[in-house]
Amino acid sequence: MERRNRILRYTSYGIEVLLFYILQGVPNLIPEIFGGRPLLLIPLAICIACFEEEIPAMAFGVACGVMMDIGTGTHIGFYTITMTIICFFLGYFSDNYFNTKLLSVLALAVIIIPVLISMEFLFFYILKGYEGVGYYYLHHTLATAGYTFVTTPVFYGINRCISRGFTDSYII
């Protein structure tokens, strides 16, 4: 029973990752707000990691990271590596040190999302030597980070349902 639930849970996560990867890139589907559009796979990976142990959390971190990297036509790299590490530690800490509640997930997301997006900006815009990127950061990147954070409760809700639905301890 436990094995069956685990397979169903991981399959659901897999479908979720693929679905939101596609939705994230559909032209003109998600409206721009202040020049930014959300990166759905970041809060998705955070939420999955908070509901799982470190190894499956890391595996879905790898999946989301790879999707993020190839979604922009680049080679696997920045997001793959960073999200692998982040999801591993999220999985470990959520399993051992805190209960996965909406507030705790939001507290983590409000730190992780801006830091991750700003790091990408640092590596791919500032260090690449583009001129005048400060304006682009204020008018595009920060909006993207804010918009991405706002979507976190949605993913928390979806993954809470999946986690509860396919975990033995919740079945009466």
Added chain:
Amino acid sequence: MKYIFTSKSFKTLIVTLIVLIMLSGISAIFDTSVISSVTGYITVGMQRVSAEVLGGKEKKTYEELQSENEALKKEVATLRAQLADYENIKTENARLWKYYGLKNNNQEYNFVPVSVIRRDASDKFYSFTVDRGTNEDIALNDPVVTENGLVGYISSISRTYAVVTTVLSPDFSSGVKDVKSKDTGVVKGDPHYSDQGLVTMKQIAENNKMKKGDQISTTGIGGMYPENISVGKVKELKYDDFDTSLYAVIEPYEDIKNVTDVVVITSFKGQGEIKPEGTTESETQAEE
């Protein structure tokens, strides 16, 4: 806390990271990625469908939708009598017809019409993914245009899809001229203007005769873009805040941030030929 660093799962993380870094290095060195190609095969079809169904159309008001709905109802009544695949053929024909003029005026062009299937929030400067790749003879650095003008170039490619870097990106650079005054310069994307859908033309002579509204088109110098492809019109002339150099803000004729159908020019006369500065393709032909 300290137990995590000696745990079996932490060792798994380290091994995973080493494998990922190696994969990343291999794909960067050989400029290829098996994972992206495989994912491309899996997702391109789905993205093509979702782009058409969900996001391909522009947002419209209720009144516009109502009038469109009325028009469509009439159209449906007419189309019922037609063959089942009529709509597809008609759409494809309309799409290709837009480029008939382009082909007619430039017989030496070979091009492939493609559709935009992906626009990611993390795309740099509004780059996007199209639904054709090397299987259709598209190659790196091929110019991408529409019937309205230049859109960008192919910056990354797989068998089934390609990524287009647009004119809004600072990575884009092309020799251009003012069609009226013949002043030349280099058009580049600028982070300050990209979110407004504008580009800049730099390296303009101080004694230029450019005016607001002048048409800007490519010179063909450099061999990357064909000559006389429209880029946009002059919106304003300004001086740089830091080095006081003169530049023009150009408004592209094409809505780069929302374009859904484009054409990749796979070959054209003068492709890859670097001409001396100040010489355009037509001048070269005249000399011959």
